[in-house]
Amino acid sequence: MxxxxxxxxxxxxxxxxxxxxxxxxxxxxxxxxxxxxxxxxxxxxxxxxxxxxxxxxGKEAIHVALLNALMTEWLAPLQDMNPGGEPLDEILTYVRRKMEMSRLYPRESRLFANEILQGAPRMGPHLVSGLKPLFDEKAALIGRWMEDGRLAKSDPQQLILSIWAITQHYADFDAQIRALIPDEAAGWDAANAHVERIFRELLTAN
Amino acid sequence: MxxxxxxxxxxxxxxxxxxxxxxxxxxxxxxxxxxxxxxxxxxxxxxxxxxxxxxxxGKEAIHVALLNALMTEWLAPLQDMNPGGEPLDEILTYVRRKMEMSRLYPRESRLFANEILQGAPRMGPHLVSGLKPLFDEKAALIGRWMEDGRLAKSDPQQLILSIWAITQHYADFDAQIRALIPDEAAGWDAANAHVERIFRELLTAN
DNA sequence: TCGTACCTTTACCAAATGGTAAAAAACACG
DNA sequence: CGTGTTTTTTACCATTTGGTAAAGGTACGA
Missing domain, CATH: 1.10.10.60 (Homeodomain-like)
Structure with missing residues (x-):
């Protein structure tokens, strides 16, 4: 064995x-x-x-092994969000790292997306036991930052979801994006700039 | 036959x-x-x-028929974006309608996401012939609005992508969201409010 | 009511697919 | 070398799956 x-x-x-x-x-x-x-x-x-x-x-064992390995690396950037840092920097750094992951590791992103799309049949427990605690912790951290007036107030949980949504979209929907914006030249630069702008505006709103 | x-x-x-x-x-x-x-x-x-x-x-014919039917209904909200309307209203209305579609028709969203995730093997042409012209048209429209100073300037193409990313995320990643935020009560209200806020801030930035 | 075109079922089938048994080959190492 | 262990191959297999053939029902207008 x-x-x-x-x-x-x-x-x-x-x-x-x-x-x-x-x-x-x-x-x-x-x-x-x-x-x-x-x-x-x-x-x-x-x-x-x-x-x-x-x-x-067997087939399922390979898939599970992949998801497990993925989970660990995947959570690092969120884990690294530092309670002692400057709030806006911490969040924008997280956003940038997520964009980088979408660019460098689109397969990993799609593997995850596939699994979630189908209801996370082989990953449900992992989501709750691995991801949720970290999600709650960081949402609470961001909430505190907002309470302290260091960031514009909004819903921290929704904020994290929207960061995931936008950044992962560039990996998961790559086929669509390339069909709509064939010009690959400034692709990632434009995307990075736009995404950073979205969250900067949101978090520094007057 | x-x-x-x-x-x-x-x-x-x-x-x-x-x-x-x-x-x-x-x-x-x-x-x-x-x-x-x-x-x-x-x-x-x-x-x-x-x-x-x-x-x-056969199997493929059913799938293609589904995608074709979907494409038409799916594009309506974007098609309805009115060049004569108030820019911010038009875009926020579009965002709201997309959120509504994610809430009411998550299966359609997931069907589409599945197809794109796998490289749009049965839909590539459709994307280019059906979606791209509309995408280009509306991106140009938004671009004009920005030029005219009626919206804060940003990349119109990226703007549309980010609207899709965020709104569809609520349908496509539903399994994950429900694992992370089990409280279903104010789920859609919080999501709607947050999403609207994101784009309002972005489009009215000083 | 009868005939015809439309619809449905029963009985199959070939290919693909996840997986196994067991022998053969390669390797580690005293 | 020789021997026990690890790794790989060959030959299968049962099930699932997309699809077909052909006969049996059914609706419906003339």
Whole structure:
């Protein structure tokens, strides 16, 4: 049972698992859970299907492993929002980092979007146990900043949602955006400027 | 060939096609294209699978029919943005109508999101031929309003994108939102207020 | 009421898909 | 080397799934 991994993982194991996760991210993010096939993932990972199964208990196990790994990295920018910092800076920095993630890691964003779109069937608990505490903590922090008059008042929870909505949109709806704005040149610059402007105006309203 | 529909569709045909589209919307929006099965749709429509195929040429034909129907209704609010109206009102009305659509027709929003997420494989042409002209027209309109000093200046294309991002997020990421903000009571009121505030601040910035 | 066109069901099918069994190959290491 | 363990391959399999063939019902105008 390579999966239980109570022992030390061998070099080969490490390499192949990484390959699998990589290929799986590609396939799952592009086709969704049910649209992805083990054959596609196996081909992407450069190994046979039974060999996949040797490293992961099955299709669902791969997907869950991906989501788990994703969750951790994904939350870092929010986690880094510093209660001791300058409120506007902290939030705009968060916004910028989210934009950067959408630009650099669109597959991860789409994997997540796919899962949520379908009702988070393999992630519901994770949302509540992993994301919600952080969400509540940071919403409370922002709320305090607003109370202290360091930011224009608005609904902190809604604020976070709208940051997610706008920033992730650039990754998730990339196909649409490219169809509507074919000019790729200043694409990300215009997007970054606009998004920053939105939240700056909102948070510094008189 | 019931599908070519060069004749008058009978009562039964009308009724059954509507049933199928309804069931298909439910299934496709929840599971994505490949995750949906004809059996599920057939069951939802209350008929046998071969009977489905009698009314539509196949799985893909149903999906395409859905997307086509969706496109038309979906564009109405943007189409209604009136060049003769008061700019801020026109845009905020558009925002409100989009929020209303997310609240009332989340399945349609998710169907669309699913298709875009996967690269718009069955919709690419439609985006360019149907959506892009309208997008360009309205972006130009908003641009003129800004030039005339009737709205705070920003990037009109990005503005429209951000309206879509935020409003559709409430439908597409509903599962996440409900996990994070279980209090359903003032959910839509808070969302509506926040979203309106965002765009009001942006468009009336000094 | 009869015929015809429309609608529905029953019985299938080929391909795809997630997964298994077991033998063969590669490897680690004393 | 030789031997026990890890990794990979080959050959399958049961189920699911999109779709078809063809016969049986049903509505409805003449």
């Amino acid at each position: 390579a999966q239980t991994a109570a022992k030390k993982p061998s070099r080969i194991q490490l390499r192949n698992r990484r390959r699998i996760m990589d290929a799986a991210l590609e396939v799952f993010s592009q086709h969704g859970y049910r649209g992805a096939t083990l054959d596609q993932i196996a081909e992407g990972a450069g190994m046979s299907k039974p060999n996949l199964i040797y490293y992961f208990d | 019931a599908q070519t529909a060069a004749k008058k569709p009978s009562r039964i045909q009308l009724r059954n096609r509507r049933r199928i589209m309804d069931a298909a919307l439910e299934v496709f929006s929840q599971h994505g294209y490949r995750g949906a099965t004809l059996d599920q749709i057939a069951e939802g429509a209350g008929m046998s699978k071969p009977n489905l195929i009698y009314y539509f040429d």
